[in-house]
Amino acid sequence: MARLNLLEETRYEKLPVTVYSDQNAASVAVAKRIADLIRKKDAAGEQAVLGLATGVTPIKVYAELVRLHKEDGLSFRNVITFNLDEYYPMKPDAVQSYVTFMNENLFDHVDIKKANIHIPDGTLPQDEVADFCLEYERQIEELGGLDLQILGIGRTGHIGFNEPGSAPNSGTRLVTLDDLTRRDASRDFGGKQNVPTKAITMGVGTIFKAREIILMAWSAKKAPIVRKAVEGEISGEVPATFLQLSDNVEFVLDVDAASDLTRFDTPWLVKDCVWDQQLIKKAVIWLSGAVGKPILKLTEEDYNSNGMAQLAVEQGPVYQINIDIFNQLQHTITGWPGGKPGADDSQRPERAGPAKKRSIVFSPHPDDDVISMGGTFIRLVDQGHDVHVAYQTSGNTAVWDDDVLRFVEFAIDFKESVGEDASKMKGIYDDMRQFMAIKEPNQIDSLEIRDVKGFIRKTEAIAGARYAGLPDSNIHFQALPFYETGKTQKNSVGEEDIKLTMELLQKVKPHQVFTAGDFADPHGTHIVCFNIIIESLRRLRKTESWVEDCWVWMYRGAWQEFPTHEIEMAVPLSPAEVLRKRNAIFKHQSQKDRPVFPGDDAREFWVRAEDRNRETAQNYDRLGMAEYAAMEAFVRYKF
Structure with missing residues (x-):
């Protein structure tokens, strides 16, 4: 019976989803699965072939793997890794490089053989990239394919750097990055203008061949695209939806990333609910929007036709529910954010006293x-x-560097206009200009x-x-x-x-x-x-x-x-x-x-x-x- 209830609750979800209380618990669980695979392969005298992701999402997974290595003796001697992607062009020692990321977060802290690490090469001449990509695919196939591929998901729905428009059978290749992807990366590069426009990425088809795929997502920022990937129609506009076709995929989410899924966002559509005051308020406001009526005009038929018959039966009549929610909303409105002095504050959001807060x-x-x-x-x-x-x-x-120069120029002119010596400031100004002329993206500014x-x-x-x-x-x-x-x-x-x-x-x-x-x-x-x-x-x-x-x-x-x-x-x-x-x-x-x-x-x-x-x-x-x-x-x- 419990299994039937779960199937009903998840009936909008087109692939398996596991939801954890927070990203820490989820990351530990994913790391354990990776560790179990490595140990199982090691016991059988085989190598574990892992597909690895970069970005914020897997950081705590890698931290837990490092802990398991140092404290529990997990060895990476039998592990071969293939990273999903790399910006192009990109020097491997650059701060933003995925080579740097992987070294800092995993490889430098475990006993993996350097020869077993594979990351797309962002330094190749462009006319050599295609051959490199073919060789990348050949190496994966020669090893029998990926045992486990971990993924994040971008807000465009990309997996790896397979942006909207990617084909489901695509292989490793050079791609052009979506503008939203570049905007999301702007913080790491000191502004979008410094983010590369291209990347080398494994293809959707390459990812799809992995014997096990785990896609992870944390935070409410990812909730809208997670819903599209899990509940939406398969479309090249959201490449992650191609994963619905796999029998070997699982989405691992924290509660925030899962919050837009039907069973969490509008649970009355998939199951009987325990109707507390907050859920009633949410449901009635949702119903008002769904049928396009003000709250006080909602009818019993509206409730029954939109998955809220249980609420109408348990808490009705519906007109009384409408009045209660209407009054609750009305009482949130106030022109006195510090409280209205001398007024009855029992129905106001803020206290009346003290009059001066x-x-x-x-x-x-x-x-x-x-x-x-x-x-x-x-x-x-x-x-x-x-x-x-x-x-x-x-x-x-x-703050833009140009603004710095403009304000210092003003200060120099002001000093000179009142007869003060501006030579020291001019020297600082010259140093600033020289520094800015050779400044690397995201380089720390001078004091x-x-x-x-x-x-x-x-x-x-x-x-x-x-x-x-x-x-x-x-x-x-x-x-x-x-x-x-x-x-x-x-x-x-x-x-x-x-x-x-x-x-x-x-x-x-x-x-x-x-x-x-x-x-x-x-x-x-x-x-x-x-x-x-x-x-x-x-x-x-x-x-x-x-x-x-x-x-x-x-x-x-x-x-x-x-x-x-x-x-x-x-x-x-x-x-x-x-x-x-x-x-x-x-x-x-x-x-x-x-x-x-x-x-x-x-x-x-x-x-x-x-x-x-x-x-x-x-x-x-x-x-x-x-x-x-x-x-x-x-x-x-x-x-």
């Missing part, structure tokens, strides 16, 4: 505050609250260049916060040490990061903390900064009584928005407030027009913010709420 807006990068919650920021100030802003990092990796980039973003942040109405005394620059590496790859969080955050919190003793909950940030800075704040508050809760009265509100907007059913506070913005928010964002001139790291959204940040805020208001309107120009959305974090 101390609020801290934590901004991971120097512009996240105004991009994500600029309207609410300004309104809190206008309504008389004691508002502080804390810029957690300098953001100094996201002077990093300082100027940080100064640029600092002055922009000050201008934005002043425009919002803050006095200079309430503007704080933390420059958290984890970020100040000079590289796009940051250090791990240390005690100093938490100490600095605890000190600021103790100084302000806020009633409200606003923090980025926008974990789709491609730099990873948002989640790191969020965790620092939460850990700081956890520690302070043990000794500081004021923390019990401190509410934490998460905002989004720079990279994504909260789904409507999750929103707990929606702050409407008038057209005039939208314009004020836009002007605050405009203070960040170094991020306007063409930022260094735009992510996968080509729109300018102010356009993204306005579009998302407008869409949130339109979603509320379609559900039957009052019509507003825009809305900023928040979710409360509860310890």
